[in-house]
Amino acid sequence: MSGDKRHGNSRNAMRIGMVFLSFVILLIAAAVWNLRSGSVSIPVRDIVRILSGNGDPESTAYSVIRKIRLPRIVLSAVLGGALSLSGFLIQTFFRNPIAGPFVLGISSGAKMFLAVTTIAVSGLFVDMPVSATVAASFVGSILSLLIVILFTGRVRNMSSLLVIGMMISYICSAVTDLLINFANDSDIINLTHWSMGSFSAASWQSARISAFIVIPAFFTVLAFSKQMEAYSLGEGYAMSLGVDIKGLRVLLVLLTGVLSASVAAFAGPISFVGIAVPHICRMILKSEKPILMIPASFLCGSVFCMLCDLAARMLFSPTELSISTVTSAVGAPIVIWLMLTRRNRNGR
Amino acid sequence: MADKLKTDASRISTESLAVGYGGEPLIRDIALSAEKGEIITLIGPNGSGKTTILRTIARQLAPLFGTVFIEGRNMKALSGREIAREMAVVLTERIRPDLMTCYEFVSAGRYPYTGRFGLLTDRDREEVERALKLVNAYEISDRYVSEISDGQYQRILIARAVCQEPDIIVLDEPTSFLDIKHKKELLEILSSMAKQKGVAVLMSLHEIDLAERISDRIVCVKGDRIAAYGAPDEIFAGSTISDLYGIDPGSYDSLLGKLELSAPKGNIRCFVIGGNGTGIPFYRELQKKNYAFAAGILMPNDIDVSVASSLAARVVCTEPFMPATDGQREEAERLIDISEVVVIAGCPKGEYNAVNSVLEQYAISKGKTVVRSLSGLREVL
Numbered sequence: 161m162s163g164d165k166r167h168g169n170s171r172n173a174m175r176i177g178m179v180f181l182s183f184v185i186l187l188i189a190a191a192v193w194n195l196r197s198g199s200v201s202i203p204v205r206d207i208v209r210i211l212s213g214n215g216d217p218e219s220t221a222y223s224v225i226r227k228i229r230l231p232r233i234v235l236s237a238v239l240g241g242a243l244s245l246s247g248f249l250i251q252t253f254f255r256n257p258i259a260g261p262f263v264l265g266i267s268s269g270a271k272m273f274l275a276v277t278t279i280a281v282s283g284l285f286v287d288m289p290v291s292a293t294v295a296a297s298f299v300g301s302i303l304s305l306l307i308v309i310l311f312t313g314r315v316r317n318m319s320s321l322l323v324i325g326m327m328i329s330y331i332c333s334a335v336t337d338l339l340i341n342f343a344n345d346s347d348i349i350n351l352t353h354w355s356m357g358s359f360s361a362a363s364w365q366s367a368r369i370s371a372f373i374v375i376p377a378f379f380t381v382l383a384f385s386k387q388m389e390a391y392s393l394g395e396g397y398a399m400s401l402g403v404d405i406k407g408l409r410v411l412l413v414l415l416t417g418v419l420s421a422s423v424a425a426f427a428g429p430i431s432f433v434g435i436a437v438p439h440i441c442r443m444i445l446k447s448e449k450p451i452l453m454i455p456a457s458f459l460c461g462s463v464f465c466m467l468c469d470l471a472a473r474m475l476f477s478p479t480e481l482s483i484s485t486v487t488s489a490v491g492a493p494i495v496i497w498l499m500l501t502r503r504n505r506n507g508r
Numbered sequence: 509m510a511d512k513l514k515t516d517a518s519r520i521s522t523e524s525l526a527v528g529y530g531g532e533p534l535i536r537d538i539a540l541s542a543e544k545g546e547i548i549t550l551i552g553p554n555g556s557g558k559t560t561i562l563r564t565i566a567r568q569l570a571p572l573f574g575t576v577f578i579e580g581r582n583m584k585a586l587s588g589r590e591i592a593r594e595m596a597v598v599l600t601e602r603i604r605p606d607l608m609t610c611y612e613f614v615s616a617g618r619y620p621y622t623g624r625f626g627l628l629t630d631r632d633r634e635e636v637e638r639a640l641k642l643v644n645a646y647e648i649s650d651r652y653v654s655e656i657s658d659g660q661y662q663r664i665l666i667a668r669a670v671c672q673e674p675d676i677i678v679l680d681e682p683t684s685f686l687d688i689k690h691k692k693e694l695l696e697i698l699s700s701m702a703k704q705k706g707v708a709v710l711m712s713l714h715e716i717d718l719a720e721r722i723s724d725r726i727v728c729v730k731g732d733r734i735a736a737y738g739a740p741d742e743i744f745a746g747s748t749i750s751d752l753y754g755i756d757p758g759s760y761d762s763l764l765g766k767l768e769l770s771a772p773k774g775n776i777r778c779f780v781i782g783g784n785g786t787g788i789p790f791y792r793e794l795q796k797k798n799y800a801f802a803a804g805i806l807m808p809n810d811i812d813v814s815v816a817s818s819l820a821a822r823v824v825c826t827e828p829f830m831p832a833t834d835g836q837r838e839e840a841e842r843l844i845d846i847s848e849v850v851v852i853a854g855c856p857k858g859e860y861n862a863v864n865s866v867l868e869q870y871a872i873s874k875g876k877t878v879v880r881s882l883s884g885l886r887e888v889l
Contacts, residue, residue: 255603383624385625386619386622389616390616393603393613395601396601397603400592400596400599401588402587402589402590442607451627
C-alpha cells in the first residue's frame, strides 16, 4: 500500500519536473523565435554569433538584436511573468478564479492617476520621463487596490467585492474621461497609447528597472508560499496554524500592487494574461500548491507574453498591434474553455 | 491554591472568559477546563454562542475579557507555531480547494512542523499516512478534495487535525453532514484519541444523546452565561435539558437519549393495553394521527412507559415490581369507558400484568372497537 503511494508521488514529481522543463524549453524557443523574426529576418547562426559577442558591432543585425529585440524580449518575459504572478496572487487572495489584477480597477486607478500626473506636469516636460510614468501608475494601482481592500473588511461576500472593484473601475474611468476634456491632444495620445498596452517602448533601461522590481517581488512571494497555502484553506484555519493573517493580507496586496503596477507602468494594462495564465498552469500542473504555482505562473506568463508580442509584431507587419489585442483574442477563449471543463469536473 | 494547581494540570482551561463580536460580550464568565484525555462537549440551542466560544479558544476571535490557558500557559504569551503544535482546530469553515488531493489537504496539518517552504520530510509523510488510515480515508488519498462526499470530507478534516499531533483538539459540530455509521465512527476516533493518546477534546455537538454518551463533562450554553456545567449524569438529571432547549419536560428521555414529539391534544379516545415494547408502534401511530390516548396498565420500568409518558394523555402505572391495585384497575376501566377504540398490543401476560387480561375482557364486554394490529388501527382511525 505504502509502496503504491511512494510510486504515485514519484510519478507526480516526474510530471511536474517535465512541466517545468517544457516551460524552460518553450521560453528559449520563444526567445529565439522573437530574436530572428521581424522586419529584418536574422538567421539563428548570426544571432548566436551576435549574442556571444563575435558579431560586427557596426552591422544592422547587431544593433537590431542587441538594442531593440533583446531588451524587448527581456521586458516581455519579466512583465508577462509579473502579470501572471499578480493574477495568481489576487486569485488566491479573493479565492475567486476569475479575479485578475485589472478586474478590480487597478489599471483604471493607474490610468486615472497617470492622467492626473500627465496633465499636471505637461508644462514641465516635453515627454513624460519613464520614472514619472512608473511612479504615477504605481501610485494609482496601489490607491485603487487599497480602496478595494478597505471594502474587504466590510463585505463578507467576495463576489460583491468584485462588483465594488468594477464600480471603482467605472468611477476612475469617469474621472479620467473628465480630465481628458481639459487635456492637450499630445497628452491624450500618450494616455491612449499607454492604455492599449505595448512592449514597443522597451529599452534596456526599462527592462532593468522592471527586473529590479519584479525579481525581488517574485522571491518574496515564493518565500511566503507556505503561508499562502494555509490561507487558501480558509482564513480561520490559517489563523489556527499560526499564520499572521493581517500581515499576510497586507503583503499579498502590496506584492500584487507592485507587480501589476510595474506592468501597467512599462507596458500598459495588458488584459487577460493575469486571469488566463494561472488557470492554464493549474490545469497543466493539476495542483494548486503555491510552491509550484508561483514559479509555474511566472514562467508560463513569460512564454505567453513573448509569444503574444511576437504575434503583435508579426501578424500585420509592418503595422504593430497592441499587445492586449492579441492577449485578449487568445486569452478569452482559453478562459471560456477552462471554465467549461472545470464545470464538467465539478458537476460529476 | 488548589485551584491554581488544577489549572496547571489542565490541557486547556479558561478563566472568566468573555466572548462576543465587536466588543459586545455574548457570553461571560466562562470557566472551563479539559484535563488530559477528557472530552468536554458544548451543547445548547442554535445561536447560543457555542461556535463563538470555540472560535475564541481557537484564537480566531480575541477574548473580550479573561484568559485562555494552554497547558497552564497564557495563550497570549505563546507564538502561533507553539499553539499550533498543541492545539488542532476543526471549525465549520468549509473551503474546498479545486485541485488539491486529499493527501495534500491533510498534509497541511504538518504546517507547524515543516520549514520555510512547507516541504514534507519522511516523518511528516508517515504522520499524514497514519492520520489518513486512522479515519479510513487512505484509499481516497489521491482524489481531489472537491470530488469527495461530505462525509469523506469531514473525515479528511479530522485527519488533518490528527496529523498536527495535537494535545488538544477543538471541533465545532464535527458530526454534522455525517450519517449514523460515520457519526459513530468519528466519535469512536475522538474517544480513542482521548483515551489512548491523552488528547483533550473540546467540541460542540447538536446531538445531545451522543454528547451524553461520549463526554466526560458537558457545558450547557444558553443566555449570557454557562447555564450548567458538569458530568453527563448531573446534566441529564432533572429538567436541565428541557430548560436549555425550551421544550416540554418529558419530551426528552435522558435515560434512553431519545426525543419524542409532543402528545396529541384533546379528549382521550383510545386506550392501549401494551407492555414490553408492544405498545410503542401504536403510541407513535396515534401521535401521528393526532389521536389523544391513554395507556396502561404498565410497570414503571417498562420500556413502553418511556414513550407513553411523552405521547399519552394518561399512563396508568403500578408500583415498581408490584401487581396492579384495585384502584389502578378501576382507573383503567374508567379510561376504557370514555374510549372509542381499545388496542390490545399483544404483550404476553404474567404474574404482574395479569390485570391486563381482565381489562381486555372488560373492553370486549363493553362493546368497544377492539384492535389487535397496526393495520387494524389504521382502518378505524
